[in-house]
Structures are given as C-alpha cells and as structure tokens.
Amino acid sequence: MCEPKLARTTNENEMTHTRRAFIQSGLAMSALSFFPKAGSAATPEFQVMTAQSGAVQLAPPDYPKTEIWGYDGKFPGPVIRVRQGARLQRRLVNKLPQATSLHWHGVRISNAMDGVAGLTQDAIPTGETFDYDFAVPDAGTFWFHAHNRSVEQVARGLYGALIVEEPIAPDVDRDEVLILDDWLLNPETAQLDPDFEAVHDRSHAGRRGNFVATNGSFNSTLNVSQGERMRLRLINAANARIFVLGLSGLKGWVMAFDGMPLVTPSEISEPIILGPGQRADLFVDVIADEGESAHLVRLEDGQGFAQTEFRVTGTLASAVRDVPQVLPPNPNMDVPGLEQARRIRLNMEGGAMGNLDAAILEGERKTFRQLVDANQFWAFNGTVGMTEKPLASLSRGETARVEIYNDTSFPHAMHLHGMHFREVLEGGEVGPLRDTLLMFGGETREIAFVADNPGKWLFHCHMLSHAASGMMTWLEVA
Ligand code: C2O
Ligand code: CU
Numbered sequence: 001m002c003e004p005k006l007a008r009t010t011n012e013n014e015m016t017h018t019r020r021a022f023i024q025s026g027l028a029m030s031a032l033s034f035f036p037k038a039g040s041a042a043t044p045e046f047q048v049m050t051a052q053s054g055a056v057q058l059a060p061p062d063y064p065k066t067e068i069w070g071y072d073g074k075f076p077g078p079v080i081r082v083r084q085g086a087r088l089q090r091r092l093v094n095k096l097p098q099a100t101s102l103h104w105h106g107v108r109i110s111n112a113m114d115g116v117a118g119l120t121q122d123a124i125p126t127g128e129t130f131d132y133d134f135a136v137p138d139a140g141t142f143w144f145h146a147h148n149r150s151v152e153q154v155a156r157g158l159y160g161a162l163i164v165e166e167p168i169a170p171d172v173d174r175d176e177v178l179i180l181d182d183w184l185l186n187p188e189t190a191q192l193d194p195d196f197e198a199v200h201d202r203s204h205a206g207r208r209g210n211f212v213a214t215n216g217s218f219n220s221t222l223n224v225s226q227g228e229r230m231r232l233r234l235i236n237a238a239n240a241r242i243f244v245l246g247l248s249g250l251k252g253w254v255m256a257f258d259g260m261p262l263v264t265p266s267e268i269s270e271p272i273i274l275g276p277g278q279r280a281d282l283f284v285d286v287i288a289d290e291g292e293s294a295h296l297v298r299l300e301d302g303q304g305f306a307q308t309e310f311r312v313t314g315t316l317a318s319a320v321r322d323v324p325q326v327l328p329p330n331p332n333m334d335v336p337g338l339e340q341a342r343r344i345r346l347n348m349e350g351g352a353m354g355n356l357d358a359a360i361l362e363g364e365r366k367t368f369r370q371l372v373d374a375n376q377f378w379a380f381n382g383t384v385g386m387t388e389k390p391l392a393s394l395s396r397g398e399t400a401r402v403e404i405y406n407d408t409s410f411p412h413a414m415h416l417h418g419m420h421f422r423e424v425l426e427g428g429e430v431g432p433l434r435d436t437l438l439m440f441g442g443e444t445r446e447i448a449f450v451a452d453n454p455g456k457w458l459f460h461c462h463m464l465s466h467a468a469s470g471m472m473t474w475l476e477v478a
Pocket of ligand 2: 411412413461462463466467471
C-alpha cells in the first residue's frame with residue numbers, strides 16, 4: 001500500500017508520529033500563486049526562466065532538504081498567469097547537467113513551440129537557451145513541463161502551472177492552483193530515487209512515488225471561510241499515479257476538464273479521477289462549519305487521505321450561493337463530421353502480464369524477451385517507440401477518429417499534443433473536449449478531433465516510464 005508517509009524504520013514512535021504528521025497535521029500556507037513581473041512582453045528581452053537544480057524541504061523538517069530540478073530552481077515552479085489570447089514569451093535557460101526542452105501541455109500551440117525534443121525542436125544543450133513565443137487561444141488550466149528525458153526531468157520537479165484567464169473573471173472568491181504529485185524518495189535521506197529506468201516501473205504501472213504532495217507540501221493547508229466559493233485548479237503532474245479524489249465539507253461542481261469548459265457544470269457526487277497530465281477545474285463552496293476542516297480527499301485502497309486541508313477560520317456573510325454559471329466556451333470546441341471522418345486504429349500492447357510476443361524495435365523484429373533485454377516493453381500497432389512515418393498524415397481541417405484498444409493489463413493516459421479531442425461514446429454522443437484520455441486495461445475507446453493545427457504532434461502515454469519504453473507515436477497535419 002502506498003501511503004503518503006516517509007517513515008524511518010528505526011523508531012516506532014517516530015514512524016507513527018511521522019505518518020500522523022503526514023496525513024493530519026497542517027501548516028498554514030501562503031497563497032501559492034505569484035504573478036510574474038509584467039512589462040517585458042513588447043521588448044525582445046524575454047522574461048527568463050532558468051532550469052536548474054535547487055533544494056526544497058519536501059519531507060518533514062527533521063529530514064534533509066530534497067535536491068530537485070526546477071524552473072528558477074524552485075519547487076513548486078512558477079505559476080504563469082496570462083490573459084486569454086495573449087502572447088506568452090519565455091526564454092528558457094538550461095543550467096541542468098543534461099539537455100532539456102519545455103512543453104506547454106494542453107495549449108493549442110503553434111508546432112515549433114510545442115517543445116518536444118527530437119520532434120519539434122532539438123533538445124537545448126546545457127548552457128544554451130531557447131525562446132518560447134506563442135499565443136494562448138484558450139482560457140483554462142494548463143501546465144508546462146520538461147519534454148526531454150521526461151521520465152527523469154518531470155520526476156525531478158521540472159514543471160509548473162500555466163493559468164490562462166478568462167476575459168471576464170468568473171464569480172469566485174478565490175482561485176487556487178493545486179498541483180498533485182508523488183515523489184519517490186529514499187526514506188532515510190529524503191532524496192529522489194535516481195533509478196529513472198527501473199525495469200519494474202517501465203514494465204508495470206510506471207514510476208509511482210511513496211510521498212504524495214500538493215504543491216510540494218505533504219500537509220497542504222489553506223485557511224478558508226464558510227460560504228466561500230473557490231476555484232480549485234487540479235493538475236496531476238505525477239509520472240504515473242492516478243489520483244482518485246473526493247470532497248468533504250465542500251459542495252462542488254466540475255467546471256472544466258483539461259482546460260476546456262464543460263457545457264453543463266456537473267455537481268460532484270462521485271470521485272474525480274485524474275490520470276497523469278489531466279486537469280480539472282472545480283468550483284467548491286465551503287460548507288464545513290467554522291472551527292472544522294474541509295478536505296480534498298485522496299481515495300486509495302478504500303481509505304481517504306487529506307490531499308489538501310481547508311481550515312474554516314471564519315464565515316462569509318453571503319452564505320448560500322446559486323449553482324455556478326458555466327465558464328465561457330473556448331473557440332473551436334466542436335468536432336463535426338464524425339460520419340465521414342478518417343478512421344485510425346491504435347492497438348496498445350505489451351507490459352507485464354500482457355500479450356506481446358514480438359514487436360519492431362528500431363526497424364527490427366524482436367521477441368518480447370529481446371525487448372525486455374533492451375528495457376523496452378510496449379508497442380503501438382506492433383512497433384516500439386517512434387516510427388519514421390507518422391501513425392497518420394492528416395489534411396488540415398479533416399476530422400479524424402482514433403479507435404484505441406488497450407490490450408494490456410495496465411491503465412494508460414493517452415495524450416495528444418496540439419489538438420484536443422472528444423471521446424465518441426456509445427450511440428454517437430461525444431464526451432467533453434480533452435487532451436488526455438485515461439484508459440484501463442482491456443478497454444476499447446474512440447476519440448475524434450479536427451486536425452486543424454498543422455505540424456508534427458506527439459501522441460503518447462503520459463505514464464512517463466511507459467512513454468520511455470515504447471508508448472509513443474505521432475501524427476502529422478499538413
Ligand atoms: Cu504533458 Cu508529451 O506531454
Ligand atoms: Cu502507459
């Protein structure tokens with residue numbers, strides 16, 4: 001069982017204390033969002049963001065600080081806030097000991113700015129820079145993360161939230177970014193497990209941590225007032241963990257998934273499931289009484305853990321509020337032409353307890369045993385990893401449908417770059433517009449999208465160990 005503890009094994013009392021501390025105690029946290037300095041947009045001097053190492057106190061104070069990699073050496077990384085339609089410019093300076101790149105997850109971006117090392121740009125060597133410069137067409141909750149050796153670089157902390165604000169601010173009392181992650185830490189030293197290529201992680205569910213945090217804090221706590229309406233922007237930044245979340249002391253609605261507003265906000269009555277890379281925007285009203293605590297609860301193995309605690313320290317005058325108004329739609333959210341759409345099939349195979357006997361690796365047919373020896377475990381349509389030719393070449397404006405069969409024993413979070421898609425449901429209905437689809441073993445699901453963004457777009461599993469061991473392909477729109 002993976003609990004949010006980092007227990008030392010030497011002392012029973014300390015262990016109990018630590019565990020209790022991890023799940024129950026709270027530190028008052030200041031507001032997490034800070035606003036980047038304005039003013040550089042019109043000049044050629046981009047605002048600089050430096051990828052570099054740093055040290056942060058992740059574990060309780062009696063543990064050493066954890067060495068991380070972060071933007072500006074910090075964790076959690078900067079929260080970038082921009083207006084919808086604005087231009088975002090950042091000069092990424094690489095002071096890491098290895099090459100890097102920066103991907104803007106979920107942004108319907110111009111291809112050259114997508115930040116995929118090896119596909120849309122060369123990885124930025126140590127000591128060099130890359131200027132990211134693009135428009136943000138959609139309001140919503142996005143994030144950015146390293147996209148070279150992602151399994152290592154994201155696990156080390158190279159990510160942050162990108163918040164694109166609606167032109168008219170929705171009616172909420174506050175807006176909080178909650179980045180959910182788990183870290184795989186050595187229980188003695190509180191340092192990251194440096195084996196990013198572990199065979200078990202790659203062949204099973206991916207690299208899962210033993211230390212679960214919100215915004216880098218194991219006891220994430222906010223002071224709130226009863227009656228307050230908050231927008232919670234949940235981002236799953238974990239390498240592989242699927243977060244199953246519930247609310248206590250809060251009444252809430254899902255307003256958006258993966259940055260895209262829902263047509264009808266749905267009142268939350270069952271757990272919210274977020275695969276790696278996925279986001280959800282919730283509006284929640286604090287209904288717990290003053291002196292109590294409300295919680296964002298992480299559900300795991302039949303137990304609930306405090307993912308974030310909301311301490312009710314006051315009461316707002318205006319207690320009862322109406323059902324929230326929908327968020328304004330983003331442009332181009334429709335997926336028309338499903339009947340005539342181009343049909344694409346994607347079979348996902350491999351992994352432990354799977355059915356993969358052989359697959360093509362670097363142009364050669366290999367048995368599963370040979371793949372294991374190469375530390376590769378997964379195939380799309382019989383090929384491991386990237387192919388020279390794309391999965392499909394689409395004409396600009398064409399609608400495509402991809403039927404995906406998860407012929408493996410594990411869940412996968414399939415992320416399409418550059419364009420959002422809708423799931424085609426039974427009876428021809430379509431689901432919400434999303435950029436990442438969480439699929440469980442044995443499922444066949446179908447997505448549809450309009451290929452309206454030209455370029456080379458990665459399509460991969462966001463369980464980053466899986467992406468590194470075969471689950472990666474691409475599409476071309478010309
Ligand atoms: Cu968020 Cu290709 O990744
Ligand atoms: Cu996967």
